[in-house]
Amino acid sequence: MSDRYQSFTSSPLGQLFVKNLGIPNPVRLDRWKVGSPVVDGSVVVGGDGRLGAAISAALDSLGVANVKTPTEGEKYKALVFDATGITKAEELVGLQQFFTPLLRGLRSCARVVVLGTVPELLEGEERIAQRALEGVTRSLGKEIGKGTCVNLVYVAPGAESTIESTLAFYLSPKSAYVSGQVVRLGATGTTKAEPVADQTKPLDGKIAIVTGASRGIGEQIARVLHRDGATVLGVDVPQAASELQSLMKELDGDYLTLDITGTDAPQRIAQHVRKEFGGVDIVVHNAGITRDKKLANMAEDRWQSVISVNLIAPERITAELLSQGLINKNGRIIGVSSIAGIAGNLGQTNYAASKAGVIGFVDSLAAGLKDGITINAVAPGFIITQMTAAVPFATREVGQRLNAMNQGGLPVDVAEAIAWYASPGSTAVNGNVVRVCGQMMLGA
Numbered sequence: 001m002s003d004r005y006q007s008f009t010s011s012p013l014g015q016l017f018v019k020n021l022g023i024p025n026p027v028r029l030d031r032w033k034v035g036s037p038v039v040d041g042s043v044v045v046g047g048d049g050r051l052g053a054a055i056s057a058a059l060d061s062l063g064v065a066n067v068k069t070p071t072e073g074e075k076y077k078a079l080v081f082d083a084t085g086i087t088k089a090e091e092l093v094g095l096q097q098f099f100t101p102l103l104r105g106l107r108s109c110a111r112v113v114v115l116g117t118v119p120e121l122l123e124g125e126e127r128i129a130q131r132a133l134e135g136v137t138r139s140l141g142k143e144i145g146k147g148t149c150v151n152l153v154y155v156a157p158g159a160e161s162t163i164e165s166t167l168a169f170y171l172s173p174k175s176a177y178v179s180g181q182v183v184r185l186g187a188t189g190t191t192k193a194e195p196v197a198d199q200t201k202p203l204d205g206k207i208a209i210v211t212g213a214s215r216g217i218g219e220q221i222a223r224v225l226h227r228d229g230a231t232v233l234g235v236d237v238p239q240a241a242s243e244l245q246s247l248m249k250e251l252d253g254d255y256l257t258l259d260i261t262g263t264d265a266p267q268r269i270a271q272h273v274r275k276e277f278g279g280v281d282i283v284v285h286n287a288g289i290t291r292d293k294k295l296a297n298m299a300e301d302r303w304q305s306v307i308s309v310n311l312i313a314p315e316r317i318t319a320e321l322l323s324q325g326l327i328n329k330n331g332r333i334i335g336v337s338s339i340a341g342i343a344g345n346l347g348q349t350n351y352a353a354s355k356a357g358v359i360g361f362v363d364s365l366a367a368g369l370k371d372g373i374t375i376n377a378v379a380p381g382f383i384i385t386q387m388t389a390a391v392p393f394a395t396r397e398v399g400q401r402l403n404a405m406n407q408g409g410l411p412v413d414v415a416e417a418i419a420w421y422a423s424p425g426s427t428a429v430n431g432n433v434v435r436v437c438g439q440m441m442l443g444a
């Protein structure tokens with residue numbers, strides 16, 4: 001499942017084609033390794049708003065010491081701009097004044113983060129100007145290339161102290177395949193972050209359920225949550241029992257083999273959680289299937305099976321765990337949507353309905369959850385797994401290039417975004433859907 005096109009373009013002959021024909025040139029993306037710093041290089045912080053002190057405190061706490069004032073000829077790994085002080089359209093030029101002189105000095109796989117105020121909480125000119133920030137970050141992500149990720153973080157007034165976990169994600173190689181995204185902190189739910197006792201094991205003592213954990217994205221989610229200190233309960237179908245068992249043995253976790261669409265599946269999961277752990281902190285609804293056909297040729301069972309696995313099962317399992325009080329204080333519910341649920345896709349009306357439904361599932365629960373419990377979803381784009389290996393070769397090759405990174409993502413990219421949502425520091429990250437798609441050209 002390697003990317004043969006990328007292997008070719010990184011060869012000397014491939015580089016000749018890149019230079020002479022201008023064909024897409026996917027760079028090898030930096031990915032985070034245990035023990036690596038959050039930012040490996042210097043950072044410039046600019047802008048003038050209410051987040052200055054919070055940004056300094058967060059960078060300090062994350063061990064980002066290399067904060068520089070811009071100097072001629074210096075190369076930067078990250079740029080952070082506090083745009084919360086922008087109250088009218090005339091002041092948007094502050095972004096141009098900050099970024100234009102610095103962009104040519106960015107290193108490969110750099111990070112750009114703009115912080116603003118949640119527009120829906122504002123009125124008049126300020127609301128308009130803050131909403132305009134999206135146009136800057138989404139375009140900049142498409143302009144810079146070289147594996148650079150550009151993201152916008154809207155922070156509600158009062159949620160200033162919660163930015164650390166989100167900066168840790170967006171500034172580090174953990175966000176390798178996340179660009180052009182907009183996240184809102186503190187817009188619904190709580191505006192206080194839980195302290196993270198040990199940055200190297202932020203999920204220490206936490207229990208995490210991961211459905212569809214035996215392979216693909218689910219396997220990586222289990223690995224990353226385990227790396228961060230969680231005990232993982234992997235769930236998968238009986239046919240995947242041996243892969244699931246050996247993975248959970250390796251991760252010192254627990255497993256449950258069942259079909260999540262079974263009538264008694266939610267009760268069985270709840271019973272297991274109550275008996276073995278007394279409660280759960282993180283629930284990741286990852287299991288998913290495709291049964292593609294154009295709607296004109298769609299049989300009812302193809303429709304129904306996709307909706308049952310991808311949408312109804314997460315709804316029923318969550319409802320059961322919540323009603324039995326088994327999701328612990330500051331718990332995390334995490335859905336796995338898809339770019340297809342945002343942009344639609346030929347032959348995938350059933351799948352896209354299920355994945356748009358996952359976004360509805362986040363929207364419907366986000367405002368009403370209690371005790372610091374949050375719900376968010378990731379929407380992966382083209383991720384290289386057995387699911388996408390089944391896509392015909394030509395479609396797969398083209399599909400992988402239609403994004404700002406010119407390449408498919410890896411399961412670990414989705415897993416890192418989920419680990420960010422799961423962090424105790426992410427209590428203010430609620431009701432968000434973040435695409436892990438390398439800023440795919442399709443969709444919003």
Ligand SMILES: NC(=O)c1ccc[n+]([C@@H]2O[C@H](COP(=O)([O-])OP(=O)(O)OC[C@H]3O[C@@H](n4cnc5c(N)ncnc54)[C@H](O)[C@@H]3O)[C@@H](O)[C@H]2O)c1
Pocket residue numbers: 211212213214215216217218235236237240258259260261285286287288289309336337338339379380381382383384385386387388
């Ligand atoms: N791979 C991609 O590019 C991509 C893109 C967007 C979204 N996604 C979503 O990410 C998730 C994981 O995808 P993947 O590529 O790793 O797929 P995959 O097919 O490799 O893995 C899916 C896992 O879910 C399990 N599963 C399926 N039905 C189940 C059921 N009824 N009960 C319990 N377990 C069940 C499977 O056994 C398998 O282990 C899915 O929700 C998928 O829709 C994937």
